[in-house]
Amino acid sequence: MDSVARIRRTMAFQACDRPPVIAQVFAHAALACGRSVDAYVASGVVAAACQIEARARYGYDAVFAVLDLTLEAEAAGGVVQSRRGVYPAVARPPLAPDDDFRRLTIPDPRTAGRLPMALEMATCLRDACGDEALVVGLVQGPMTLAVQFLGIEKALFLAADDPDRFLQLLDYTAAVGKAFGLAQLAAGAHLVLVFEPAACPEVVPPGLFREMIGPRLKWLFGAFTKAGAIGNWLHIAGKTGAVLPHYVALGADIGNFDYCVDPEALLEALGDSRLCLDGNIKSLSFVTDSAADVEREARQLLNVFDRRGGFILSSGCEIPPESQEATIAAMVRTALAWKSGQSEV
């Protein structure tokens, strides 16, 4: 069974030869292949080669057409600061609170900033992997882009002080994400992960998520489905136990859950929801813990979800670039050796 078929069946809660395993590896792929983070974020072709080589080494089920998380801000006119050995950062946000958010231009993914590099990366990955591995694109969600486009304090204060204008901003950022996501699908991604950490209940109250962010996520996922995505993946880091049960209604097929969400409590909260889950080994465990620790955690997770199905073994968030190869290998090895129905009581 190839990886795409395995993930499709898992999303549909159908039996598989083994549970899928996805290492959320971006620039770690470069370091694992003897390249630098700087080289990885500067070229879609180099980054794709690193992703392919890292997958060949580890044997997980997906590759990511992801350079770093500043692409949209840079394309929208923000100033991005390159920093040796680590991911670039937004040094000056592209927008100011007084801007007229209704009159902004959507960056063209074919020409703006490094967005074309991400598209090139998606194409390289799909050409190399076909359906052997899931090619995952990524856009940042409307709330996360709003925070990045204004700066977090200005964005959150705008949400509280002038909700109407904040909604205009969210409409703009959702449109930016839609254009970029559709372009990634056209370039070869099987699906687009929507990365929306700023929508976490630790950042915004549930009412704001429900009334302002949720409708725009639904709109995004609808557009991706219509464009042929094989599924929709919503990734919100942090304590998301309160919002995860609502993901299906937004159009998400896969929901990421972070290390701080208890798997047993989550299962209870989800009830008979058909949300496929991915998670939740602590990201830092891949840096600081032993391979045996990670393997033990992976086995516990596979055990918890064995009967329910609809589970992809993964980390709770990105696996840090400086992670130990042995810990990632341990997670993957555990899933590859797991036979569904072997849960250990």
Next chain:
Amino acid sequence: MPPELESLVQALTEGEREQSLRIVADLVSGGMPSVDIITGGIEKAMAALDKKCTAEQFNLLEIMLAGRAVMAVIRRLFPDDAALPAVRGNVVVAVLEGDIHDIGKAILKIVLTGNRFHVIDCGKDVSVAAVISAAAQCGAAAVCVSGLISSVIPQVRALKPALARAGLAHVRVLAGGAALKQCTVAALNVDHVGQTAFDAVAYLESMTPAVVCHG
């Protein structure tokens, strides 16, 4: 507690900046000393927010709105930072080299100030040497570092030995933020790892007065 102070606590915890300032203006014109407004109003509001955090109802937006109201009131009462009354100790806050995400530090600064600690903000992406220098200069009781990305861990681990080399072994080191809070005290080589900004305050308050008031 006088009803006006109760109203102030409620307005502050709800992040109502303008209403808080109106109540404070009334309290001041009624003759209430500024220090009583701090201890009876702001500190009570901070305690209410701490309780909310503990109950897992925390969200950054509400804390930021409350923080904005608290800082507006403090600025109104004490236009000059140095005039803050009965300061419990000096605390250096920083985001270390390699990390430029400083929202956690901004929240910590507000929570510490609201609890009568004098905060020396070193900024973000700063070297260990700059932090040590600031701690030495102000006679800090503690250094608090916030980190969103794991690549700053080596710098965090280097802080205590560097403080010791500078003759500042008594200065406590606290860590927090999305990446650092996943680590243990031993892994970071610090004195305390806080899950929230309020944890840091609780730790500082638990220190003996001799330590807190050092310098």
